[in-house]
Amino acid sequence: MDNSTGTGIGARVRRKEDHRFITGKGNYTDDINLPKQTYAYFVRSPHAHATIKSINTAKAKKMPGVVGIFTGDDIANDKLGGLICGWMIHSKDGSPMKAGPHPVLAQGKVRYVGDHVALVVAETREQAKAAAAAVSVGYVALPHVVDVADAMGAKAAIHDVAPDNRVFNWSIGDEGATDAAFRNAAHVTKIDLVNNRLIPNAMEPRAAIGSYDTGSESYTLYTTSQNPHVARLVISAFHGLAPEHKLRVIAPDVGGGFGSKIFIYAEEVACVWASKHIGGRPIKWTAERSESFLADAHGRDHVTHAELATDSNGRITGLKVHTKAAMGAYLSTFASCVPTYLYATLLSGQYNIPNIYAEVDAIYTNTAPVDAYRGAGRPEATYVVERIVETAARELKMDPAEFRRMNFVTQFPHQTPVIMCYDAGDYAAALDKALEIADVKGFADRKSAAARSGKLRGLGYSAYIEACGIAPSAAIGSLGAGVGLWESAEVRVNPVGTVEVLTGSHSHGQGHETTFAQLVSDRLGIDINNVAIVHGDTDKVQFGMGTYGSRSGAVGMTAISKALDKIEAKAKRVAAAVMEASADDVEFKNGTFTVKGTDKKMAFGEVALSAYVAHKFNSAEIEPGLKEAAFHDPSNFVFPAGVHICEVEIDTDTGVTDVVNYTAVDDFGNIINPMIVEGQVHGGIVQGIGQALAEGCVYDKQSGQLLTGSYMDYQMPRAANVPNFNLAFTCTPCPSNPLGMKGCGEAGAIASPAAVMNAVTDALDVRDVPMPATPHVVWKMLQPMKKAAE
Amino acid sequence: MENFNYVRPAKVADAVKAMKKAKDGKFMAGGHTLIPTLKQGLASPTDIIDLGGLKNTGIKIGAKSVVIQAGTTHAEVAASKELKKAIPGLAALAGGIGDPHVRHKGTIGGSVSNNDPAADYPSACLALGATIHTTDRKLAADKFFTGMFSTALKDTEIVTAVEFPLVKKSGYAKFPNPASLYAMVGVFVAQGADGSARVAVTGAGPGVFRVADMEAALSRKFAGSSLDGIAVKSKGLNSDMHASAEYRAHLITVMAKRAVEAAK
Numbered sequence A: 001m002d003n004s005t006g007t008g009i010g011a012r013v014r015r016k017e018d019h020r021f022i023t024g025k026g027n028y029t030d031d032i033n034l035p036k037q038t039y040a041y042f043v044r045s046p047h048a049h050a051t052i053k054s055i056n057t058a059k060a061k062k063m064p065g066v067v068g069i070f071t072g073d074d075i076a077n078d079k080l081g082g083l084i085c086g087w088m089i090h091s092k093d094g095s096p097m098k099a100g101p102h103p104v105l106a107q108g109k110v111r112y113v114g115d116h117v118a119l120v121v122a123e124t125r126e127q128a129k130a131a132a133a134a135v136s137v138g139y140v141a142l143p144h145v146v147d148v149a150d151a152m153g154a155k156a157a158i159h160d161v162a163p164d165n166r167v168f169n170w171s172i173g174d175e176g177a178t179d180a181a182f183r184n185a186a187h188v189t190k191i192d193l194v195n196n197r198l199i200p201n202a203m204e205p206r207a208a209i210g211s212y213d214t215g216s217e218s219y220t221l222y223t224t225s226q227n228p229h230v231a232r233l234v235i236s237a238f239h240g241l242a243p244e245h246k247l248r249v250i251a252p253d254v255g256g257g258f259g260s261k262i263f264i265y266a267e268e269v270a271c272v273w274a275s276k277h278i279g280g281r282p283i284k285w286t287a288e289r290s291e292s293f294l295a296d297a298h299g300r301d302h303v304t305h306a307e308l309a310t311d312s313n314g315r316i317t318g319l320k321v322h323t324k325a326a327m328g329a330y331l332s333t334f335a336s337c338v339p340t341y342l343y344a345t346l347l348s349g350q351y352n353i354p355n356i357y358a359e360v361d362a363i364y365t366n367t368a369p370v371d372a373y374r375g376a377g378r379p380e381a382t383y384v385v386e387r388i389v390e391t392a393a394r395e396l397k398m399d400p401a402e403f404r405r406m407n408f409v410t411q412f413p414h415q416t417p418v419i420m421c422y423d424a425g426d427y428a429a430a431l432d433k434a435l436e437i438a439d440v441k442g443f444a445d446r447k448s449a450a451a452r453s454g455k456l457r458g459l460g461y462s463a464y465i466e467a468c469g470i471a472p473s474a475a476i477g478s479l480g481a482g483v484g485l486w487e488s489a490e491v492r493v494n495p496v497g498t499v500e501v502l503t504g505s506h507s508h509g510q511g512h513e514t515t516f517a518q519l520v521s522d523r524l525g526i527d528i529n530n531v532a533i534v535h536g537d538t539d540k541v542q543f544g545m546g547t548y549g550s551r552s553g554a555v556g557m558t559a560i561s562k563a564l565d566k567i568e569a570k571a572k573r574v575a576a577a578v579m580e581a582s583a584d585d586v587e588f589k590n591g592t593f594t595v596k597g598t599d600k601k602m603a604f605g606e607v608a609l610s611a612y613v614a615h616k617f618n619s620a621e622i623e624p625g626l627k628e629a630a631f632h633d634p635s636n637f638v639f640p641a642g643v644h645i646c647e648v649e650i651d652t653d654t655g656v657t658d659v660v661n662y663t664a665v666d667d668f669g670n671i672i673n674p675m676i677v678e679g680q681v682h683g684g685i686v687q688g689i690g691q692a693l694a695e696g697c698v699y700d701k702q703s704g705q706l707l708t709g710s711y712m713d714y715q716m717p718r719a720a721n722v723p724n725f726n727l728a729f730t731c732t733p734c735p736s737n738p739l740g741m742k743g744c745g746e747a748g749a750i751a752s753p754a755a756v757m758n759a760v761t762d763a764l765d766v767r768d769v770p771m772p773a774t775p776h777v778v779w780k781m782l783q784p785m786k787k788a789a790e
Numbered sequence B: 001m002e003n004f005n006y007v008r009p010a011k012v013a014d015a016v017k018a019m020k021k022a023k024d025g026k027f028m029a030g031g032h033t034l035i036p037t038l039k040q041g042l043a044s045p046t047d048i049i050d051l052g053g054l055k056n057t058g059i060k061i062g063a064k065s066v067v068i069q070a071g072t073t074h075a076e077v078a079a080s081k082e083l084k085k086a087i088p089g090l091a092a093l094a095g096g097i098g099d100p101h102v103r104h105k106g107t108i109g110g111s112v113s114n115n116d117p118a119a120d121y122p123s124a125c126l127a128l129g130a131t132i133h134t135t136d137r138k139l140a141a142d143k144f145f146t147g148m149f150s151t152a153l154k155d156t157e158i159v160t161a162v163e164f165p166l167v168k169k170s171g172y173a174k175f176p177n178p179a180s181l182y183a184m185v186g187v188f189v190a191q192g193a194d195g196s197a198r199v200a201v202t203g204a205g206p207g208v209f210r211v212a213d214m215e216a217a218l219s220r221k222f223a224g225s226s227l228d229g230i231a232v233k234s235k236g237l238n239s240d241m242h243a244s245a246e247y248r249a250h251l252i253t254v255m256a257k258r259a260v261e262a263a264k
């Protein structure tokens, strides 16, 4: 089907939402102002770890404009519950993870720089900030630890429940069988890797407006959330603020999240709670950028040792991995599942590895919490697998592409030793295409040419696989998830034939208003401009699980597709009644209902109107109206995969690494809108290049302070740091959803760090270079080589 | 940010008067250093005296020197066709400051008055042997820059222009801090009318400084190869998470060579 010019599936439709966004007409939380609104500012801990001896608010309360000041005592007195971690992980020994208390405002202790100590509410933001500076807190500093490598058993005991700072010691795979594979191995490759801590940096900082209606005794929270229904569920069921029907959560336009806006945070909960205590006046909080650095959940931060066993033919026979994963000072909403079920289950990569054993220690540190960040666990897994596979190929003196090819999974379905069952794929096809586009044959010449001008060229592969659309609910429930991971949709056809789709997915940059409308336009044969996508409001959409893990296409759109099936079936019955035919004889194509063997026909809009006027059918047999809903609980994850090839050039005088070529061949199954998919891939690759070469969150060991607390010190990747990308696609449709879709939101960020670092290590001819490979880091690596050459 | 009184005088004399009257006044030019410091609460002046009303912008190329008015933005300096011919290194330097927003607001007067140890202009001033014109006097760049964020300016003194002597050749090479894009190491080289060379380094130390060994070598022969084997000692250079003192010292030689090679 060639849909390149239409508005249906497969068409490069321009994003419907962009005009609003790029002309400054978006409606973000901070754009919203409610009558009698007040402003919040948080008093934050300047210490990495300290006990709170006293909080004196007397002076601050007298400052101009102050409406109220709240501390942990107020939260405790009101019995507002603490923040939760929604996925129970059990240690190898069967004991449950050690979740320390996570109060909305600190109670007795602070555990990282930026921890929330008090909430100051005033008439203006400036007044709140000034008063916050006047709150005097008596701290007694405690020993602290910020590096995950040092944290287990450190002097700093961050939570009483975990005196050695270990949250859990979890494992997956068969240890005995894996050890046996290593005993029989012809060769073992070993590697130590650090997956650097990242700060998410969504374009829009977090924000919230909490308000309490004293008349209806109900709360409303506007918030920058990727999943407003989950926020409502948690605030209702766990914080105990109000039952769900008394709490409305609205996530209007949201300017990016990358995972960091999945979680339920203290600030948002505090604002909506405190509104009741100031007579129902709304409280607005908008994070300053420096607060985003300090208190958004960070990503990654793993320290890993891995070993790969191969036989004498170069076939992989086993993989052993041990990872220390930082959790930060508290367990954030989904923190525990990231380094476990979202990470270790992907350690088989694209390879047929008969034996895998992985052990993960999750560890508290005196830092901002760590949780899902673009890719969530899969970038970390890909980094381990693709770095060790590349290293093994080099040790075995095999071509890294061919070493991969001979170990690829080729038969589907493929059950890995780590839970996942891959449903479809053609990894060799992606590799072939990538080799060709990247002109790997010509690399040797390019390398010599670079050498002539004193530059080092390197080539790196990343044959990644990832799992999107986390599912099915029953299976993840058995693994400890506190929620189900289905999605809901409601399709409302209006009497004139225009359509509203209510979805539990949430768009914060992904372009749902366009892609979801393309599906409807395609299925119902109506103008894409006659379709509106409604999301992000718990009063409009009944329930939904939100957007993360590239689930909105495979799961969210499948729910819409199912609802559309029901719409079509009902519309056929209406059309049959109106056209006086049997429903079985009615056909629906390109927006027109026809009766087989006759010239009778009705347009979709006419049928919609007939459904609502209900003149032509017996309402006892057919209910009036045209509105259907569906829930979709997928039977499996979907498994996007692909091959990325990165070529770098290193300036040995300065240590600067230039990404000179980047090729990505991805299999996302069927694609709804290639332009949007390419945009997702571009963004993902840039983020991954950022992780590899630029971004790195640094806490000072001595003081526990965040050193990279602003853009002066935290390097984001810039347009000038990346080349034009060569993108191509292969397609093996996903068998587990009717649209044959996989997911594309994270693939770029998952694949690219390994591709870049394999290229950098190739250029430098070393085993490892720590990320981010900044010019300074690379220059330091070059010094011993230069000495050796002299 | 605290409240302050705001004035925008049209005459230099009125600006000086306003400053004398203020309890704790601050001049403001492009505001691209000042406003961020106000926002972060690092400064809370009682009075802001906006120099924008003076409208002292423009670049005049004379027989022996170029005079750039203090209020001239980095973008104007970078775009000046005449300057690109007269002192190409200076125009190139201005074109590499910050980003387009910064270049369209930030001014040469603000930059030299602020004397950020990682700012670009101070290196050009020092290497070209510029003279800073103020409301009170004319000061040689060597006397004007006195250390990290400090200058010889008195509280009520305003920079009105910067005068650069015409040189045979000038070039600038900057290794930006990868996060902030300020100079981690920036080196400006100039070959004067009499053939003598001057080399000034910014970003690497607590303040902009000259490198005598390099100047001597380049005065003998103005070529990149003249700098082979000449290194600045790392002792006393800045060392932070972005770059060790040793790395900065190494980059000084690399950037100096590149500046010489780029010099026109």
Ligand SMILES: Cc1cc2nc3c(=O)[nH]c(=O)nc-3n(C[C@H](O)[C@H](O)[C@H](O)COP(=O)(O)OP(=O)(O)OC[C@H]3O[C@@H](n4cnc5c(N)ncnc54)[C@H](O)[C@@H]3O)c2cc1C
Pocket (backbone or CB within 6 Å): B026, B027, B028, B029, B030, B031, B032, B033, B034, B035, B036, B051, B070, B096, B097, B098, B099, B102, B105, B106, B107, B108, B109, B110, B111, B112, B113, B114, B116, B118, B119, B120, B121, B153, B157, B158, B159, B160, B180, B181, B182, B183
């Ligand atoms: C994101 C960003 C990136 C930047 N990157 C760079 C960079 O790469 N390289 C670089 O060199 N700079 C950089 N800057 C700084 C920029 O060039 C500033 O604008 C400049 O240093 C100050 O000039 P201004 O006109 O904005 O001065 P202002 O901010 O208005 O003033 C700065 C200081 O100088 C004083 N002052 C201003 N004008 C006068 C005067 N005529 N007489 C006496 N005192 C005066 C003020 O009182 C104040 O103390 C960057 C700034 C930002 C925000």
